[in-house]
Amino acid sequence: MAKFAAKPGEWDCDACYVRNSADKTMCAACNTPKPAAAKPTSMPSTFKFGTQQPQATADTKVGL
Numbered sequence: 001m002a003k004f005a006a007k008p009g010e011w012d013c014d015a016c017y018v019r020n021s022a023d024k025t026m027c028a029a030c031n032t033p034k035p036a037a038a039k040p041t042s043m044p045s046t047f048k049f050g051t052q053q054p055q056a057t058a059d060t061k062v063g064l
């Protein structure tokens, strides 16, 4: 898949695999946002995933 000589910054669309130039923030074909642009390098602290365990009750004692 990386056979083509890609210029630095070029990116392939996740949806249609069209190669877009580095200055594009959206796919030229399907307007899918650039994958790298959607992910900030610094993850905000408000990002909570898997911290809530609604199924966990006091039935089983978890911890040390």
Ligand SMILES: [Zn+2]
Binding pocket: 013, 014, 015, 016, 017, 018, 027, 028, 029, 030, 031, 032
């Ligand atoms: Zn696309």
